[in-house]
């Protein structure tokens with residue numbers, strides 16, 4: 001059922017993807033993908049390189065137009081109600097997109113202005129977002145003076161300025177050391193727990209997924225499993241998620257944080 005023109009539907013999942021396919025020429029990148037992420041849930045989209053994770057993100061965020069299936073954000077279809085759906089969505093893309101020569105605050109203010117948020121409203125929101133990200137003391141620093149982990153935290157803070165209730169992160173820990181990766185993961189899980197945000201975390205690193213998380217295994221454009229880690233492991237008959245993933249996808253994956261094979 002569609003939501004009224006300007007409001008997301010109450011009680012609908014944060015994200016509902018149904019029978020979504022996408023091809024580049026004759027090559028199918030996504031093939032009948034369906035899953036949903038409830039509000040307040042940390043959901044990991046686990047897949048090897050080329051599984052289709054970025055293509056899926058591009059469709060959800062409308063960089064690409066979905067020609068088949070449907071994508072709903074709190075009930076709002078991204079094709080039929082794009083402004084309602086996009087207003088609920090914050091995104092951290094795989095490629096960094098901050099202006100390196102602007103300060104942290106300038107980057108966040110620019111994003112707020114793009115979303116039509118008045119400066120008087122944006123200022124306290126930015127201060128709050130930076131405090132939550134542990135970056136208040138970096139507010140006036142140029143982005144290029146920050147560490148990789150701090151830059152990622154600024155990107156997450158930026159993605160939250162317009163108060164979205166669905167957060168999408170495409171391999172956000174690429175290039176970060178173990179401590180920074182864990183900080184970002186902890187921060188993301190806190191946002192789900194305390195703010196009720198539904199979160200989709202794309203990764204090829206199995207050790208970023210914890211017991212209790214929802215995991216969606218994407219392989220060659222298809223969803224091979226979707227459920228809690230415990231359910232997916234049990235259904236596969238394996239001992240742990242790493243083995244379950246290998247059974248489903250073959251001996252080439254998954255990767256560990258150090259880039260090695262299991």
Ligand SMILES: Nc1ncnc2c1ncn2[C@@H]1O[C@H](COP(=O)(O)OP(=O)(O)OP(=O)(O)O)[C@@H](O)[C@H]1O
Pocket residue numbers: 024028029047048049050051052053054055056204
């Ligand atoms: N613009 C494009 N043109 C043609 N083929 C593409 C394009 N983008 C992606 N593909 C192909 O679609 C498939 C899925 O790619 P995608 O980038 O979505 O995977 P991914 O899971 O995000 O991988 P990675 O972890 O390497 O980013 C791959 O076979 C890829 O080569």
